[in-house]
Amino acid sequence: MGRIVLEKVQKKFGDVEVIPPLDLTIEDGEFTVFVGPSGCGKSTLLRLIAGLEDTTDGIIKIDDADATHVPPAKRGLAMVFQSYALYPHMSVRKNIAFPMKMAKVPEDEQVRRIDAAAAALNLTDYLDRKPGQLSGGQRQRVAIGRSIVREPSAFLFDEPLSNLDAALRVGMRLEISELHERLKTTMVYVTHDQVEAMTMADKIVVLRAGFIEQVGSPLELYHKPRNEFVAGFIGSPKMNIIKGDEAQKHGVQAIGIRPEHIDVSTKEGMWSGRVGVAEHLGSDTFIHVHDTGLGDMITVRISGDISVKHGDTIFLTPQMDQLHKFDEQGLRIE
């Protein structure tokens, strides 16, 4: 169980309205990701759900019961913090046992659950170490272990991977996804990394300045961003947004085309430009094309390798069926 419903939830810090009244439903078992730029209120929203902040107004329901004024410990949720928030003076075992000790779970049950969690998270060999003696990824796993043993109705993650290096991040991402597959518990996950959002989420909530810009599955967001903001935020490299004459041709204020939806040729094409930096990744090549007359630099992504170099002239052709159109308010036009 773990259905979380926010009804007209609002949060002000002093006079500043960080979260304007907002409705959101997180279904039981769903993996929901909050994304958005820094300072948009992701953490605040999560902390409201956790009960670590008071709502200024509105109702939070957990499993259909009003939890607005229930203290955090009683909401049956577990939280994994960005800084891990491990207890530095306790061994890994004690860290994991702590919530059970507080809940007065019998000793043998504690041992059982710790062993299970440790096995699942590959922590068995480290149970007697202190957090200070662990690597970043291991610490992250302990933090997760500590939340698992509580058997919460939902997990809350606040940028759990942002302190890890790139390689580890990929690994942990997979582990959390697999954990979700296995447990089927509701998870609410905050990140500002859109790759994480795309790969992990069942449902993504895109926030900007406390407002929900769009809610939907990753591919919905990729294919049908509701506005320019979401279009720019989802996908990497970023969607190229073209305004001015070229957009006028399509009768709209702005058109958008993702780097991977532009075909490249050295001979002919709709647009032409001069190669700036070309980044060869082996599997892909990113080409930053200048002087196309379309305003900003255009980024193009090509599978595999192509031999262009700084200063070359190349020709670009957008795939017309992948064109996005936006109006004056930046809203999507179908």
Add this chain to the structure above:
Amino acid sequence: MGRIVLEKVQKKFGDVEVIPPLDLTIEDGEFTVFVGPSGCGKSTLLRLIAGLEDTTDGIIKIDDADATHVPPAKRGLAMVFQSYALYPHMSVRKNIAFPMKMAKVPEDEQVRRIDAAAAALNLTDYLDRKPGQLSGGQRQRVAIGRSIVREPSAFLFDEPLSNLDAALRVGMRLEISELHERLKTTMVYVTHDQVEAMTMADKIVVLRAGFIEQVGSPLELYHKPRNEFVAGFIGSPKMNIIKGDEAQKHGVQAIGIRPEHIDVSTKEGMWSGRVGVAEHLGSDTFIHVHDTGLGDMITVRISGDISVKHGDTIFLTPQMDQLHKFDEQGLRIE
């Protein structure tokens, strides 16, 4: 000018040999990147070049002059640190001016160079702020500004972007590449992010436990990794390494195939397996395939989208011309 030659350079910390005797030449104007896993000695090597650590043995030549015992300040190199290492009590202007003040550059010349650097790095509006009032990217630019004004014969960068968030990292990566295009000064760059290495380097030096595993251009490393380690380290997602029977078929110990070099079908193919986690990025899809009978999980990367889900059976066919072969020592076989 900025040719750096290491001859039999060795470094021990106490009894631990961190860098075994090692030869390396960095040509004038080259952009050299050191990559390798954490703790492999990248920073140590860079700091040996900078003179911040003593060599245990061996000779470091800068522009053909023996610099082994020259103090850091006299080597004519500039260094940009991971933590930026800005002077927090000085304004941006003073930070940038500091190396010139130390070198007793005349006041008006200082002003000229500061203005030039600030203009080039988009810092003109921030010259009177303290570092504490700047964003991460701006701080990074100040750090670069501080090294530029010295007009050093080479720049040394130690993971300069690892404290920035993903979006900023991409931007700064481009800026540094453009800077190199413009200045043509030797740059030695440490990172453990292989995307940075691939996109920025003229020459990549792959280190493992202080040993140089391979030196070459990014595409050389991608297409012809000298051994399994380099093969696994370069490219994302990682190359799939297959041992056992399947490798025997090719008469070698192990074969490797990159995720982007495997074709996928729902009907037929060389290998078959069950879909584990499928990560839909919109532009690409990563599929982790289990139970292929090839040992470990196989990762496949597909451009665009494909509708597979957890548990589906799919068929995989490697592109034979992209197969890598390795012997018992993990060395490449052509």
Add this chain to the structure above:
Amino acid sequence: ETLTIATVNNGDMIRMQKLTGDFTKKTGHEVEWVTLEENVLRQRVTTDISAKGGQFDIMTIGMYETPIWAKNGWLVALDDFSADYDTDDILPAMRGGLSLDGTLYAAPFYGESSMIMYRTDLMEAAGLEMPEAPTWDFVAKAARAMTDKDKEIYGICLRGKAGWGENMAFLTATSNAFGARWFDENWKPQFDSEEWATTLNFYINLMTEAGPPGASNNGFNENLSLFQQGKCGMWIDATVAASFVTNPKDSTVADKVGFALAPDTGLGKRGNWLWAWALGIPAGTQKEAAAKEFIQWATSKEYIELVAANEGWANVPPGARTSLYENENYKSVPFAEMTLKSILSADPNNPTVKPVPYVGVQFAAIPEFAGIATQVGQEFSAALAGQQTAEEALAKAQALTADEMEAAGY
């Protein structure tokens, strides 16, 4: 020249500081004062003179230090004062205590003995009359009669605070009246004697029944303020206190104070001590001449008149000069006569009933005395506080004294 003078923070000394201008005017010498509390002062000057630090040109010292230091050759002899100064005018008892082999080494600034100060009104209320030379039995009886603890009136206030210059000064002097002594002719400590047991038990019983609470912490100052507040029926202490308790500015009982000699037990010795704060010059000072000028100024008859002119006769430094007690003006001061009688009845060279090898009424003028007596004082103080019996205190005193005397090579 500028003289540096170490002095104690007593009222008479403070007064002298205020009048320094007169000296400077007369001689052109400046004076720097270093005023310290008694114990600190003693520690400071002793360190300085024994290590030959030379920080002071004049030191304020007592009857205890003078003979010891003089013997070590640390003091400049004061035998060449001008005729005006009239060395012979100094009270013989004082002169005796501050001389070595007949040569004066420190000039008394003021001198004191001890005597009884009592509340005439309370004595009357108790239906008793204080004789001029009472016995301890009478004093004890009167004390018990005057005590009214509910009104915070205590029959007798005596020193209880540990210290060789505090409770031990009083107790040593008192023990003389009971026939006790510190050492026998062979320097053997005598705390195991019957006389000491009697003395200490008498003192403790009396204080327990008729003394103020916390007497084991009371020294001169504490008792003075108790008496001034009207909380004591009798107080046996330094004669100089008389001017404070009769001073209406500070004392609530100024007009109800009577004086009597310190009590005896009929054995021929009274329990009154003899002390002088005197000015001495450390040997080796560069400013000997100026220092001598200062001492002559400060201990002169003119100085007494100067104080009298400024502050009244009651405030002149007492107990140093015979001529003061012949002065008509001074005779009208209520305590003058009794002070003189007390001083005259003390004999430092022959202090006890049984013979002793030392000089000094309430002390033995040997270097080890201060250290030993302070520790003994602590034992006695603890006994007064009820933390141990008199017998235990005496046993410890005997042991530690024997120990220290042995360490010192007697």
Add this chain to the structure above:
Amino acid sequence: MARAVTNQRKIINTAAAWAIGLLIFFPILWTILTSFKTEATAIADPPVFLAFDWTLENYSAVMERSNYMRFLWNSVIIAGGSTVLGIIIAIPAAWSMAFVPSKWTKDILLWMLSTKMLPAVGVLYPIYLIFIKMGLLDTKIGLMIVLMLINLPIIVWMLFTYFKEIPGEILEAARMDGAGLKEEVIYILTPMAIPGIASTLLLNVILAWNEAFWTLNLTAAKAAPLTAFIASYSSPEGLFYAKLSAASTMAIAPILILGWFSQKQLVSGLTFGAVK
């Protein structure tokens, strides 16, 4: 923890904290109040708290009796001088320990602290004799040196802990930028550690100001600081509570005011490395 704290909680906190604060402060408050009473009111029974005739007579009595300004000036010079001297010597030492640690660093630090455990009375004689030889008795410079030596371990330790928080990379950056050792310390380390140095300074001024053994024993007239001033008031004859209070107030007021003004600095700075 940005949840609204109920006002009730806050009121209870406030009441408790103020009660305890006032209780702790009371002896000082009482001393200050008493200094404005007459001697008779000072011992009045029952004691009077505020409703008395305020008088300055005790202050004038004290001023008349001793040259307060000279004692004060000596205290300022000695406390300030010893601290500055100590800082100048300690900065390089702390730099070495923080940035070029060797396996001995911790031992040296602890050894330095252990020198503070020498019982001062035990070495008074030796020091006195040395001071006589060197002509340092009753000089401000002599006291400055002694107090500096006494507090040096504490200064070194405090600076060491502040310096350790400064990332070594910044000093390396300066080195790469061409700064020599001197420039590194003067232009980078010292300014960066200003808050820490300020706290160190403050704590040591307090310790030096209040040091009563050496200041009393090694001075006479010329260099005597406020500790000597107070030693002449500790038990004068007669009623003395009010005068003692006035003298006490005068002795502690300067440092108390200094402490209060720099309270923030002290609160945030006094960590001795307790905070990481």
Add this chain to the structure above:
Amino acid sequence: MATQQSRSAARIMMAPAVILLLGWMLVPLIMTLTFSFKKYLPLRGGDLGWVGFDNYVRFVTSSAFWPSVLTTLIIVGGVLIITIVLGVLLAVLLNQPMWGQGIVRILVIAPFFVMPTVTALVWKNMFMDPVNGLLAHIWKFFGAEPMVWLTEASLQSIILIVSWQWLPFATLILLTAIQSLDSEQLEASEMDGASPLARFGYIILPHLGRAITIVLLIQTIFLLSIFAEIYVTTQGAFGTKTLTYLIFQRVLESQNVGLGSAGGVYAIILANIVAIFLMRIVGKNLDA
């Protein structure tokens, strides 16, 4: 950070502090050691020759020695316990939201600025005096017989006075330490269901461990040599004679420098025993 150059620079820069402290330690120490083997009585002409271990034997066998060691340990231990326990509680209280926090903090730290001599004088005369002291008035107000503090509860009184003086120091350090506690840790424990008491016991107190050791170390160093408080109040009477005070009596009151120096050497030994003991704990805690 470890080139040969910087290492030699470090040695040079450390030299002044080390040499000065070494001198400050060794010169008096050697002189004290020398005196301790001599019969040295300033009032009897100073140096009277070598006496071997006489002074040492005499010092330990004197009836005052062991009680003084015990007294020293009781005072140090008592003050440490009081200041640390109260300091932790006070730090926790001061860390709560309240009105006028700054002023309360000023009130609480004020005793630290007061000279020990003044502290002792004020407490002794104006509070603990059995007739005119404020505490006596309070006792009388409640109809009780006033305590004679410095006699009946002499050790406790001294511990009280010294604790009053050092409580601010402990509170200050502990307060900064509390403020450095990562709030996410507290939130995590709250999510984990810990009550306020459990949070104090399991999170805050362990977090303060390091700060507590530091308070322990620094205060011990200062407390082992407290002097003014005893000198002004009891002068070592009523069982308040610490080792330091005993040495003081030997050197300055009895003017027996030889014996006092032997005592000084014992004090150094005691201090070092305590120090080694402390360093063990602290050293471990400082690394972690």
